[in-house]
Amino acid sequence: xxxxxxxxxxxxxxxxxxxxxxxxxxxxxxxxxxxxxxxxxxxxxxxxxxxxxxxxxxxxxxxxxxxxxxxxxxxxxxxxxxxxxxxxxxxxxxxxxxxxxxxxxxxxxxxxxxxxxxxxxxxxxxxxxxxxxxxxxxxxxxxxxxxxxxxxxxxxxxxxxxxxxxxxxxxxxxxxxxxxxxxxxxxxxxxxxxxxxxxxxxxxxxxxxxxxxxxxxxxxxxxxxxxxxxxxxxxxxxxxxxxxxxxxxxxxxxxxxxxxxxxxxxxxxxxxxxxxxxxxxxxxxxxxxxxxxxxxxxxxxxxxxxxxxxxxxxxxxxxxxxxxxxxxxxxxxxxxxxxxxxxxxxxxxxxxxxxxxxxxxxxxxxxxxxxxxxxxxxxxxxxxxxxxxxxxxxxxxx
Numbered sequence: 001x002x003x004x005x006x007x008x009x010x011x012x013x014x015x016x017x018x019x020x021x022x023x024x025x026x027x028x029x030x031x032x033x034x035x036x037x038x039x040x041x042x043x044x045x046x047x048x049x050x051x052x053x054x055x056x057x058x059x060x061x062x063x064x065x066x067x068x069x070x071x072x073x074x075x076x077x078x079x080x081x082x083x084x085x086x087x088x089x090x091x092x093x094x095x096x097x098x099x100x101x102x103x104x105x106x107x108x109x110x111x112x113x114x115x116x117x118x119x120x121x122x123x124x125x126x127x128x129x130x131x132x133x134x135x136x137x138x139x140x141x142x143x144x145x146x147x148x149x150x151x152x153x154x155x156x157x158x159x160x161x162x163x164x165x166x167x168x169x170x171x172x173x174x175x176x177x178x179x180x181x182x183x184x185x186x187x188x189x190x191x192x193x194x195x196x197x198x199x200x201x202x203x204x205x206x207x208x209x210x211x212x213x214x215x216x217x218x219x220x221x222x223x224x225x226x227x228x229x230x231x232x233x234x235x236x237x238x239x240x241x242x243x244x245x246x247x248x249x250x251x252x253x254x255x256x257x258x259x260x261x262x263x264x265x266x267x268x269x270x271x272x273x274x275x276x277x278x279x280x281x282x283x284x285x286x287x288x289x290x291x292x293x294x295x296x297x298x299x300x301x302x303x304x305x306x307x308x309x310x311x312x313x314x315x316x317x318x319x320x321x322x323x324x325x326x327x328x329x330x331x332x333x334x335x336x337x338x339x340x341x342x343x344x345x346x347x348x349x350x351x352x353x354x355x356x357x358x359x360x361x362x363x364x365x366x367x368x369x370x371x372x373x374x375x376x377x378x379x380x381x382x383x384x385x386x387x388x389x390x391x392x393x394x395x396x397x398x
Contacts, residue, residue, distance in 0.1 A: 013079035022110040025050045025214075032081045033057075033207045037338060037345050040064065041188040043088065044344060046207050047075050049107060053214040053276075054244040057205050058107060059340045061192050063185050065159045068093035071122075072101060072183060072192055073108045073340045074115035082118055095119040097158050101165075101181040102194045103129040104173065104313075108340065113143025124149045125158045131176030152181060162186050164331070168196055168324040171317050174388040178313050182328070189335040191328065191348060195309055196321075198339045199301030199346040204238035213274060214241060223264035223280030239292045240284070246295055246307040249374040252288035255281055291371055301343040303356060311367070311375035312382070316390065318365045322357065329353040 019028045026048055033046040043062040048055040060075040062085070069092055075081060089095060098119065100112050109130070116124055128151055130139055140146045150156065157165050162185065169179035183192040208215055215237030216227040243250040261281050270278035295302055305314065305321070314321055328334070329350055337348035368376035382388045 016076040016078055018076070018110075018114060022106060024107070025053065025055050026211075030076050030078050030081075031207070031210045032075070032078060032084070033205075034084050037061075038188040038190060038336075040092075042185065042190055042338065042345075044338070045075055045081060045084070046205070048207055048214070050214070050241075050245070053217045054241055055214045056241060056245050056341060057207055059338075059344060061338055061340070062088065063163075063183075063190075063192070064092055064187065065097065065162060068096035070097040070099060070159060071095060071115065072099045073194055074098055074100070074111045076111045077115050077118045095122050098122050098124050099152075099158060099183070100124070100126045100130075101152070101183065103127045103131065103170070103177050103179040106132075108194065109142075113145075116143075116145055116148065122148070123158070125152050125155075126150070127152055127179050127181050128154060129170055129177040129179055133175055136176070166324065166327050169317075169320065171313065171320060172389050173313055174382070174386075182324075184328075184331055184334065186333070189333050190345065191331070191334055191337045193337060194340045195306060196324075197303060197337065198306045198341050199303045199337070199343045200242055200296050201301045201343045202235065202239070202296050202298055204234050205343075208234065208238075212237075217275070217280075218244075218282075220280060221284065223261065223278040224267045224270065226269055227275055236289075239289060239296055242296055243288075243292055243371070247371045247375060248308065248378075250288070250291050251371045251373055252285040252291045254283045254285065256283045301346050303337070303346055303348065303352075305360070306341070307372070308375065310365075311372060312379055312388075315366050315379055318360075322361060325353060325357040325360065329357060 014030050014032065016028050016030045030047045035044050037044045041064045045060045045062070046057045049058045050056055058075065059073065061072045063070050063072065069088060085095060098112065098115055100109055102108055112124065116122065124144060126139070126144070126149060132142060139149060152165065164184040164186065166182045166184065167179060168182065170177040171179065180194050180196050185192060204215055212229055212234055213227065215234045216229055217237065218240040219233040219237035243253070261279060264280065265278040267278050295304060295307070332350050334348060334350055334353065336345040338344045383390060
């Protein structure tokens, strides 16, 4: 593409003024990485998102459809992101469709109304059963234009001629439903998913090149250590970010006494917001990196059910997850999977799907030990307080 290099960070104007609606790091400044995932057919736009420097990539996927382009899982439309989309439109046609294929993913939902205003001629398609918390407002109250918004399945499906839509769920999770609709894009032989599956590589994403602070912050062992940049520090910080994002509180992570935290804080060179003034409430055990071996690939990404999703959303829904994989493994031509988080694209053939399905079927599902201990206790408390149901299936019928 003549006016836009691939695999570069867009940095002309990254302001996102609506960040208080969902105040996650990096708040009002959203750098965007643009890359071509399948030549002339699929593109990815990535931004960082997280809490307390636990930041991981979140991805919007753009696919070529008849007479234009379709956006899946919209991101905050900063000026730099809009500029990149306009360059794509010049070559491949207008943004004609915007899809929100998940019912529960607020991080994907919050940018949808803003993106709809940027492209007023587009049709919006949303997963059934949309809900909001703490108040369950109708979509029109959340900024979705009612005249252009369609409900998937109830009102049809977008671009059925070149896309196959495969629903995981609905699953009752107490506050609302979990439902995710994967898109198999036939032209590119790609399965586009949102939260259900991820693949994690050992190398930190290039998106961190613009600002590696989250990696360097978590690469330290004590709060009085400076934020020193090196490839080794970045890889160390990345593994720890992955463990945080995956398990919330990994088994090898301890919380030091408040006296130790304060003792190592506010040292010279660390008296800034960027370093959180040296406040570092973490203590990693000696062999902490062994905790990452099951989820972080060495030579290629490890495809997996995201641990937080597996333990808090799917703990009693293994049968439904296997049914979803059974439907996917019928696609003979599939070549890759493109998740909305972490690494993409990832090789994923029919054979890979069958092997992954067998691995899931014969593996322990409701894990309670090691890295899973905190998630297990959290799920147990949610059940005890009746926040989530014991039998989440068959509650919703569309």
